[in-house]
Amino acid sequence: MPTALRSKGFIAVALLPALLLFLMFVIVPVFWSAYYGFFSWKGFGAASFIGLDNYREMFQDGIFWRALRNNLILVASSIIGQIPIALLLALLLLKNTLFSRFVRSAVFMPMVLSTVVVGLIWGYIYQTQFGLANTVLRMIGLESWTRAWLSDPQVNMLAISIPINWSNVGPYLVIFIAALQNISPEVDDAAKIDGAVGWRKLLYVTLPMIWGTVVVTLVLCISGSLKAFDHVIVMTGGGPARSTELLATYMYNSTFDVYRYGYGSAVSTMIILISALLIGINYILTRQKSG
Amino acid sequence: MKAKGKIGLLLLIVALLLSACGGESGEKAEGSKGKEEKVKLTIWHNFAGDDLRAKTVRSFIDQYKQDHPNVELDAQAIPPDGYRQRLSTVAAANEMPDLFFVYAGSHSSELYNAKLLQPVTEALDAHPEWRDKFLPGAFDAYKFEADQVYSVPLGMSATSILYYNTSLFEKYNVKVPTTWDEMMTAIKVFNENKITPIALGNKAPWVAQSTIIGSLADRVTGTDWFKNAVAQKDAKFTDPQFVEALGYFKELVDNKAFQEGANSIDNTQAEQYFIQGNAAMMISGAWTLTNLAASATEEQMKAIDVTVLPAIPGGKGDPNTITGGAGGGLALSSRTEGKAKEAALELIYAVSGPEAQKAIAESNSMVMYDTEIDQAKVTSLYYKAFNLVKKTGITPVYDAYLSADAADVINNGLQEIMMGGTPESVAQKVQDAQARSVTP
Numbered sequence: 001m002p003t004a005l006r007s008k009g010f011i012a013v014a015l016l017p018a019l020l021l022f023l024m025f026v027i028v029p030v031f032w033s034a035y036y037g038f039f040s041w042k043g044f045g046a047a048s049f050i051g052l053d054n055y056r057e058m059f060q061d062g063i064f065w066r067a068l069r070n071n072l073i074l075v076a077s078s079i080i081g082q083i084p085i086a087l088l089l090a091l092l093l094l095k096n097t098l099f100s101r102f103v104r105s106a107v108f109m110p111m112v113l114s115t116v117v118v119g120l121i122w123g124y125i126y127q128t129q130f131g132l133a134n135t136v137l138r139m140i141g142l143e144s145w146t147r148a149w150l151s152d153p154q155v156n157m158l159a160i161s162i163p164i165n166w167s168n169v170g171p172y173l174v175i176f177i178a179a180l181q182n183i184s185p186e187v188d189d190a191a192k193i194d195g196a197v198g199w200r201k202l203l204y205v206t207l208p209m210i211w212g213t214v215v216v217t218l219v220l221c222i223s224g225s226l227k228a229f230d231h232v233i234v235m236t237g238g239g240p241a242r243s244t245e246l247l248a249t250y251m252y253n254s255t256f257d258v259y260r261y262g263y264g265s266a267v268s269t270m271i272i273l274i275s276a277l278l279i280g281i282n283y284i285l286t287r288q289k290s291g
Numbered sequence: 292m293k294a295k296g297k298i299g300l301l302l303l304i305v306a307l308l309l310s311a312c313g314g315e316s317g318e319k320a321e322g323s324k325g326k327e328e329k330v331k332l333t334i335w336h337n338f339a340g341d342d343l344r345a346k347t348v349r350s351f352i353d354q355y356k357q358d359h360p361n362v363e364l365d366a367q368a369i370p371p372d373g374y375r376q377r378l379s380t381v382a383a384a385n386e387m388p389d390l391f392f393v394y395a396g397s398h399s400s401e402l403y404n405a406k407l408l409q410p411v412t413e414a415l416d417a418h419p420e421w422r423d424k425f426l427p428g429a430f431d432a433y434k435f436e437a438d439q440v441y442s443v444p445l446g447m448s449a450t451s452i453l454y455y456n457t458s459l460f461e462k463y464n465v466k467v468p469t470t471w472d473e474m475m476t477a478i479k480v481f482n483e484n485k486i487t488p489i490a491l492g493n494k495a496p497w498v499a500q501s502t503i504i505g506s507l508a509d510r511v512t513g514t515d516w517f518k519n520a521v522a523q524k525d526a527k528f529t530d531p532q533f534v535e536a537l538g539y540f541k542e543l544v545d546n547k548a549f550q551e552g553a554n555s556i557d558n559t560q561a562e563q564y565f566i567q568g569n570a571a572m573m574i575s576g577a578w579t580l581t582n583l584a585a586s587a588t589e590e591q592m593k594a595i596d597v598t599v600l601p602a603i604p605g606g607k608g609d610p611n612t613i614t615g616g617a618g619g620g621l622a623l624s625s626r627t628e629g630k631a632k633e634a635a636l637e638l639i640y641a642v643s644g645p646e647a648q649k650a651i652a653e654s655n656s657m658v659m660y661d662t663e664i665d666q667a668k669v670t671s672l673y674y675k676a677f678n679l680v681k682k683t684g685i686t687p688v689y690d691a692y693l694s695a696d697a698a699d700v701i702n703n704g705l706q707e708i709m710m711g712g713t714p715e716s717v718a719q720k721v722q723d724a725q726a727r728s729v730t731p
Contacts, residue, residue, distance in 0.1 A: 127560075128552030129569070148552030153710060156555075239496055240554035241706035258695045 030272065037266035042259050054266035063242050064267070067250040068274070070157055074225040074246070075278070077161040078168065083217055086169050090176035091202070104177070108170035115167065119234025122163040126150050126235075150236050153243040160244055164231050168224065172217050179213035180206070215286045219279050226275045247271045329363045330630045333388035334638065335378065336621070339368035342581075343654035348445065348642060351650070355641040362634045382407055387624040389635050393442055394619040395432035396691045402622065403435045409625045410439040414636040421645055428685050429659040432617045443643040446618030447657040449680050450576035450688050451506035451600060458594045459486060459571045468601040471539070478548045481571045487550040489543070490570035492561030493709070494554060496702035499540075500689055502574045504705060505614035506600045508536035509686040513607035521692045523729045528722035529715075532607070537704075537714035539603065544709050554706050566591050574600065577615075577657045577676065584655050584670045592672040597679050612684040616691060617659050652677065694728030697721055 037054055041047035058064045089107060093100040110118060125132040126149035134146040149159040183206065191197075191205045207214070229248035232238060238249035245253070248271065255264025334352065338345035349368065356364050367388070369377055375398065381387055387407055393399040402408050415422040426447075433442040460467055460477075463484055468474035478488040493499045509517065512532040519526035520533070543549065550570065553561070558575065559582060565573040566587045573579070583592060602610030621639050623632070641647065648660035653668045657680060666674050690698035704717035 123555070127556065129550060129564070148555060150555035151552045151710075236555060237494060237496075239494065239703070239706055241496075241703050241710055241712070243710075253699070258699050260696075 030269075033265040034269040034272075035265075036262055037269045039262040039265075040260075041262040047262065050262070054263050055270070057263070058266060058270060063245055063250060064247075066242065067245040067247045070244060071226055071228070071247050071274075073157050074161055074164065074228055075222055077158075078165055078221045078225045079218065081161070081165040082169050082172055082221060083214070085165075086172035086217070087176050087214075089169070089173050090180055091206075093173070094177060094180055104173065107173050110167035111170035113167065115230040116234050118163055118167045119231045122231075123150070123235050126159055150244075151240055153240075156236065156244050160232055160235060163235070164225075164228060167231070172220075175213060175217060176210070179210040183209045211286075215283075218282050218286065222278050222282060223275050226271060226278070247274070329361055330634045331363050331365070332390070332631055332634050332638065333365045333367070334390040334621070335367045335369060335374075335388045336392040337369055337371040337374040337619075338392075339370045344446075344651060344656040347650045347654045348647070351642045351647045352638075355638050358641075359634065359637070364638075385626075387626065389624050389627040389631055390621050390638060391624070392445075392619055393622040395442075395444065395448075395617045397695075398619075399433060399442060399622060400435065403441060407625055408435075408441050408622050409627070410436075410441055411443060411621075411623050411636060411639055412438070412440045414639045415440060415443065417636075418640060418644070421640070424645070424661045426659045426661060426681075426685075429617050433620070442620035442622045443639055444617035444620045444659045445643050445647075445651060447615060447659040447680070448577065448618055448688070449613050449615035449657055449676075449685075450501045451503065451574060451614045452576065452579075452676055452679070453598050453600050454565065454573045454575060454579065454595055455598065456565070456568060456571050456594055457596050459568065465571075467596075467598060469598075470601050471603050474601045475542075475546060477571070478543070478546050482547055487564070487570035488548045488572060490561045490565035490573040491549040491553040492556045492558040492564075493706065494557045496554075496706050497690060497698075498558050498575075499705040499709075500698070500702050501614070502576055503543075503600075504536070504540055504701070505689045506574075506612070506686065507539055507603070508533060508689075509608040509612065509614065510600070510603040510606040510610055511536040511539065511608065514686050516607070517687060517689075518692070521725065523726055528725060529718050533721075534714045534718045537708065537717055540705065541708050541714055549709070554709055562586075566595070568594075577680075580657075580670070580673045580676055581655055583672060589671065592670060595672055597672070597676045599679070599683055608686065609684055611682075612686045613680060614688045615680075615685045616688060618657075693721075694725060696728050697724035700724040 036047070038049060038051060039047040040050045040053070089103075093104050113121075128134060128146075128148045128151070131149070133149060137143065137145045147155055150156050187205065187209065191201050196205055227248055228246055229252070232244055232246055232249055233252070236244045238245040238253060242250075247267065251264050251267040251271065254260050254267060336348070336352075338348040345368075352364075352366050356362070356366075365388075374392070375394075378387075378391060382402065382405065385407075393402060393408075399408070425444075429444055429447075430440045433440050433444070435441055455467060459465075459481070463480050463486070465477045465480050466473055468477050481488040491499065491503075512530075516526050516530070516532060520528055520530070550564065556564075558579075561570075561573065562575070562579055562582055563586070564570055566583060583595075599611060599613055621642060623635055623639070627635055645660075645662065648658045649662045649664065652658045652660070652662055652664045655669050655673045657677065661681070664674070664677060669677070689701060693701065700723075701717070701721045704712070704720055707717060708714065
């Protein structure tokens, strides 16, 4: 490798354009929006400083807590759903046969679809009168199981989490396959000689070898679920009666539907704080495990 | 060789451009040398689409351009999605165009409060025969001061038309409801025959509010009560009459008037559900006329008729009404003066005058103007609705008057009632939200 590429100066220069863009369009707005969070502001006209009132109101608002609960349901469902399914599929599809390549692409496909398309497709699947879900249930004689999947507050969060998991398994599958392929064959051979096969090999050899990757996917899962927005806004818009509101849709509705830019900014700052907290907890927990 | 050729081409283009510019400036110089100086006028509007209505309005602007060679008109058609944002941006910089399209309600009143508008009453007074043919209440939304009108509506919104499928009503021998009892009977009969009584697509939660509760509540409470409650003067949304009105909505829900899952499909899907004969009725706005004109067959539309919502026993409001109001219109910038103002007022007449109103009405779009339309030019369903609206009174649409916050609360509150919530608790929340925005 040429030495120029290794020099720190060159790396810094090469990173600079991307870093500048990132600073300007991500980091600065984050602080800017945190600053707006202390104001009562309608988006135009004068903003008045109200200190922590927005946060006080948020903590007293039942919808904020419902949104947070819904978000935590999504986090749990994605950790329970996406990661184990992706890992299992990765283990099964590791071999580079035609069949496994086909299945891999099939699993990855929903990720390539626009989330709006995914939302619309599942909206039709869940449609009460003619939707696929209810039609199939009726065909196999489970008439009593049919539901207004997206309207019924008892089931709608669950119904929403399925397409979100479905469309997000793909990238984790690819990440896991890459991690598994990185395990050197010597380790495999050593494990075989030591008699580690099946579950034992998975638990004591494979998993520890890819633990770093698992931690990364956990972080991605948590932050991804906390900023989930597009599927929900397409499928239910946070309704009915705000029963599927997530933090991000709550922020969006407060800002752009009722024109409370200051309050919306406070909510988005809260989303960042909650994500940081959860990722921090995850970091501490997983570090203990691997140690 | 190739590169040289490209450079040559580039030079040629530059030369052409330069010569073109030169030519234009020469012409301009000549023009200004003429007897009178050209009047410069800018207009911004949102009739940018390919639909019949937008094309009609644009054609009148073009016509004005041709008829007034002394006016140098710069007309900008901005797509509706970004229109309000574009206008607020120039409003903040105080660089408003001379004429611009404004929406009725909070949009125009905010611009008025920011002192960006001036009255267009002169244009109306110059043509009294035109002014007097507007429907009652056409200027209400634009009368920010007594005797001064700030815009002339180019259209009308009618949000609570009761569409019904005549063949289903005939098939099950049901009377088209004119009273609440008849409505309940109709709902019962259709449910017994596995037909959805009323199609509703309330995923975007403004639908039930805009199309049903406004009209229903007005029949119970009367319009004066509502306006007082909005102003929070001598009336509150917790008053028994409003709770009663929400109770009627709950009665519809409890009697399964709407199809299951109404809160998870959108208005367009509900329209399709209705036009395909799965539902006997649908309560919707004039936009459904436009949507159906584009998606349904003439045969399907022939079976559909329109009327108003049924009367409520003992209600204070006039039952022969539809919620609605003036649509948007052109407004005049407060900075436009002299010759430009004269030209602008003429342009307002050209775009919203009698001929234009007739042409807009004939593009399957409601107007706030008493005009005769050629039946052959519009869909049969639109023709029926057009004649219905002419004969009915207009009552306020809730979200056009409530604060954004309270409108959001009532929208979600109606969904809550559909999921088992009580009218009392919803009424309380609406009251709280409206009180909060009236007395900050």
